[in-house]
Amino acid sequence: MDWPVSVALAQPVPELPTGTDWSYEMKLDGHRMIMWRTSDGVRLQARSGRDVTAAWGDLALAGHHLPARTVLDGEAVITTEDGRISFEAAQVRAASSPTRAQRPAQYIAFDALQLPSGDARPRPYSERRAALLSLLAGLPANTPIQAVSATTDRDTALTWYNTLHHQGIEGIVAKRTTSPYRAGRTGAWLKIRHADTIDATVAGFTGTAHQPRALAVRLPDERIALSQRLTTALATRIALRLVPQSGRAHTQDGDAYTPVSGEVVVEVVAGTTRHAVVTVVRLR
Known part of the structure; x- marks a missing residue:
């Protein structure tokens, strides 16, 4: 398997699917991360x-306790003193000095x-899940590497969704038990979440490249809209990824911005985008 690997993504749906061929996992509010245990490190x-x-x-x-040639997909999370999973704390960690x-x-x-034994992606989810649990059972008792909670009972998953939001459980991901692991959104992974967000490509920015004030983002309907003002911390992280182009460009509403090259993806609140009001949540 070659670095970097493209990850599978869950497709947003209004409600969880029903049927006997689905497994439901807690969706945690952290940083998506692939853990590579190579022959000489992590x-x-x-x-x-x-x-x-x-x-x-x-x-x-x-990760050094994992057997060599293991690659896992998961979420890096940080909990606060009261036991709540905090995305804000994960953002601080991601941007901080080692x-x-x-x-x-x-x-x-x-x-x-x-x-x-080799590439597990062609195997069905049910087999990959069993292999994951078996693999993690061999780790030290105090390891920070854990398996996500999962159930095949839809009612249990809905109980998680309705009662654990305050603990940092942002939704539920349903995975078809017979499906292989495929990159991108394929319909084999479906999600419901409390925050209705979408991914958007950054087309440009206002302010300076070192401290962008707002982003011009391309929405799913191909419309480009300016975001609300970025927080200082988020602007600092995004600035590291911006490659400005010369000249100026304009949104459909006539707002001017500096265009950028390359592909930078951010997560934005989707509920208000039809009114061209976009709030950037995080850098992808």
Whole structure:
């Protein structure tokens, strides 16, 4: 398997599917991460393909207990003192210096892409899940690497969805038990979530490249709209990925922005986009 690997994505749906061939997993509010246990170490990959090993050194260290040639898909999460999973804390960790004192992280694995025996992606989800549980059972008792909670009972999944939001459970992902692992959105993974968000490509920005004030994003209907003002922390992280082009461009509403090259993807609140009001939630 070649680095970086493209990840599977869940398709948003209004309600969970029914049937005997679905398994339901908790969707945690953290950072998507691929854990690579190579023959000589551990590398951590963000959803975008970036190497983020330095920022998550405690997880990389824990990954050394995995057998060589193992590749896992999961979510890096950080919990607050009251036990709540905090996306904000994960964002701070991702942007911080490796030498800075940090809250410990956990890696919640939800799929096995490669096992020591070879590529696991063509195998059905039910087999990959069983292999994942077997693999993690062999880790030390105090490991921060854990399997995501899953159930084949839809009512249980809905109970999780309705009662655990305040603990950082942002939704439920339904996975067809017979499906292989395929990159992108295929319909084999479906999700319901409390925050209705979508991914959007950054077309440009206002302000300066070092401190963007707002982003011009391309929405699913191909319309380009300006976001609301970015927070200082989010603007700092996004600035590192922006490659400005010369000249100026305009949205359909006539707002001017500086165009960018390359592909930068952000998550935006989708509920108000038909009114051209976009709130950027996070950098993908």
